Amino acid sequence: SEQGRLLVKGEDKPGIVAAVASILREFGANIMSLDQYSTDPESGNFFQRTAFHLEGFQAMRPELESALEERLTRGFGMEWKLHSSSQLKRVAIFASKSDHCLLDLLWRHRRGELPMNVTMVISNHSDLAEDVRQFGIPFVHVPVDKQDRTAAERRHLELLQGNVDLIVLARYMQIITPDFLERIGCPVINIHHSFLPAFIGAAPYRRAKERGVKLIGATAHYVTEELDEGPIIEQDVVRVSHVESAEELARSGADVERQVLSRAVAWHCSDRVMPNGNSTVVL
Amino acid sequence: SEQGRLLVKGEDKPGIVAAVASILREFGANIMSLDQYSTDPESGNFFQRTAFHLEGFQAMRPELESALEERLTRGFGMEWKLHSSSQLKRVAIFASKSDHCLLDLLWRHRRGELPMNVTMVISNHSDLAEDVRQFGIPFVHVPVDKQDRTAAERRHLELLQGNVDLIVLARYMQIITPDFLERIGCPVINIHHSFLPAFIGAAPYRRAKERGVKLIGATAHYVTEELDEGPIIEQDVVRVSHVESAEELARSGADVERQVLSRAVAWHCSDRVMPNGNSTVVL
């Protein structure tokens, strides 16, 4: 059944939790889970995610939003967002030639693990077209000229602007320009194939082999203007040894990459991730 | 500074979160973290832990308790408990000859990781007396006659009744009788050296070796009348291989045991563990 989710964020002050709970109570909502976190008991930032059941949520939504506006925004100076579990996020996945992250997302989506609508897969190569179409999902081939990304990004914007709530880079391996980020106006999640901040940039598995690390990792993060520097959503590692070549590290790493990316996308699509400066609060 | 913790439990009904938050608001408390969980959105059990700051908490405590009694107990039929971070739980640790769990608890306690007062260590052997006394903690040797535990348990009760809030069995290896459990009237946490419900009972490492498992584990649980069947608080495992003998499994397992027990004790002493039938909710 339908679930509402209210995210509240701002400067911590006494009484916010009571205000949120009272508003929901007045509308007849039943709180299913409430997670609250403050960075500091005295004067920190406040983060709250409340999931609730409310008969006729969609009908009452404008009124509820007015009440939140009045009492949270004006009363406490808080930012808030209201989401409904029935309005799935529209997601576009960007891929290149590697299939592991893409297929894991599509397969988990098909079996109901990822609450999202995959509107299309965009790739700079056509290799994965057949795999994607078997899932009944549109595949669009947009070649990228590395000297001039303008044409490709214009095409991306034509396809996506106003039509997506999230872009997932499933080992897309192409630079996303600040200009594109600004124009698209929705969050972009990337999977980096290392345990950030170790091995920022290219060829992390080769560099991991050279450094002789005993664990390799993967990091899902929001994309910002600076390469591999955006807020981290999730990370994980797997044990390796001297025996594995750089190619075998890449193979073991692929397993971690797909798990980490799928978890990050699931959390984002369930409205569990709240950015806090350059890090994230996952509630 | 002082922190209050309010645990609320009972049949889920709309409005409980709002009631708790309002009461705390009225007393001027600032909620630092609130975790809430319901087993079912429709008609489940409700569990909530709220940590808050309140100037002059101890002075206001009777009034706050009256308000909670009126509005939570009578109003909603909920059970609740109020704790103060300044009232550390009084803990007695029972040990036998193995030192790893006991010393890890005492060492973590000394460095400030475990919010508790260790009132004494009781052992059926005297081997660990010197180790315990170096931590400045009383050590009491109470030999146990396996044919008749009455004398030992009488001595335990003399030492502890009314003076402890928690008993921790740090590889005590002796049976705790239902009679003792009832008389002592406080929770008892045990560490079992297997991943329950695998290898209930004696010699789990030997049986793990015989079965050829690839991971071994440890389980911290509340003690109930039935051996190794009480509510589980925490579990963990470590990877092993065919190379290790049963003795080496015991050695690797000791590391997991001490971590799992220390975590369970830390959570219990921070009022984070709420029993739910034969399982636990850890908030």
Added chain:
Amino acid sequence: SEQGRLLVKGEDKPGIVAAVASILREFGANIMSLDQYSTDPESGNFFQRTAFHLEGFQAMRPELESALEERLTRGFGMEWKLHSSSQLKRVAIFASKSDHCLLDLLWRHRRGELPMNVTMVISNHSDLAEDVRQFGIPFVHVPVDKQDRTAAERRHLELLQGNVDLIVLARYMQIITPDFLERIGCPVINIHHSFLPAFIGAAPYRRAKERGVKLIGATAHYVTEELDEGPIIEQDVVRVSHVESAEELARSGADVERQVLSRAVAWHCSDRVMPNGNSTVVL
């Protein structure tokens, strides 16, 4: 390039490693890796896996086998097996309605992670036919009458006898009779959806929820006459909490199941698993 693998097993005696190394040396082989393990330095069981490169291995194979027969079998009373990396094992996968283990095996096989030939997928349901055929692998639907498995097993034997080196039960959920095991004459690997020996038998996730465990697991093992009692090849776990329902445990568990099964199949197909009574030595 081609790799030979020699597995040697038997009662430990001084000189076996030297004999193996000398024979390989005489034939001009270069040892790439050698792993050796004895259960006891005095009078235990000896296990050795040697991977080597040898130009013209296939041509020399009969002579090499004669030398091994003479010096290992007759000289030391050891059992041995010689494998070539170019002779992939012929594998039949049995599935039912769950797709996660099956698809993970097929997908890893396609990307070159699993050194095997999948000759066919057999299922008692037709649900997964389309998914399997997209990988270019034959799918055979063999319905099973739970009252009388004779007809189904006769069909299985017709399809497989003499044509497979390994059967993998990818959440097949049907009983394999001792009679079938004996007739088919090849190893059968099963994935059990619990951390054995916990939750042997049916509905492990439901029972895990009831017991309130904090980790759930999966176990890959060779199938023997006794249900869930065969030699364990690999196990792993994932952390869960009170929040997850039995259905969510099953979903989290599915990820562990597919990893554990894929690892076990990869190791078996690389001749790394040697049974030792009711456990395994993985070299």
Added chain:
Amino acid sequence: SEQGRLLVKGEDKPGIVAAVASILREFGANIMSLDQYSTDPESGNFFQRTAFHLEGFQAMRPELESALEERLTRGFGMEWKLHSSSQLKRVAIFASKSDHCLLDLLWRHRRGELPMNVTMVISNHSDLAEDVRQFGIPFVHVPVDKQDRTAAERRHLELLQGNVDLIVLARYMQIITPDFLERIGCPVINIHHSFLPAFIGAAPYRRAKERGVKLIGATAHYVTEELDEGPIIEQDVVRVSHVESAEELARSGADVERQVLSRAVAWHCSDRVMPNGNSTVVL
């Protein structure tokens, strides 16, 4: 009983394993475990660790060494080292004010987990003197002048030169000069409180908090002239979340640090770690 360990290293050539096994065979040794690894089947580096039992090993040692010299050094151009499990390595531990790594090493040593002789603990502070002396181990206070380390290092050399086989820096937090490294002439193992190469240098937990990582780690490595750049022996991580402050990260990290350092020291003292350029082979 006594165990011999032979480490062999050099350019891979056919016949080395056979030569080693034959020599040991001729001397009547029984090989208990043999691990061999080559970086490349064609022309890589060869690493082998062989553990064996040999009655009267010490008496035969000179002869065995002559045979190894003749057939491995001259015959194959290999480097080798022969160790006896009865000759424990003499270890000096350097500490500062943090007790967790130091006490874990001493406690594991006392319970027989670490095959070494701890000859002394050296610290630039006197805080831990009492803790160390309870283990019956000499504690030497050598203050360090950060402007001029010469006096302290001279004192270290007086105490240690010729008397240690290994130095362990258990969160010593002082720079080790290249000059000292050269003069002392034995391996030095350090524990760095991050997952290298992430957070090289000072204050890794604070920087981990700022970067918002979801796992924190620790790395044990051999000390070389370049800070935090030596060959890695072991690493591990622990999951953290937005909830933890930098201080709480340090507390969680302390558990990983002590495990990782203890494992690295155990492996080194069992002759299982072979440097390979700037990485290690752990056999």
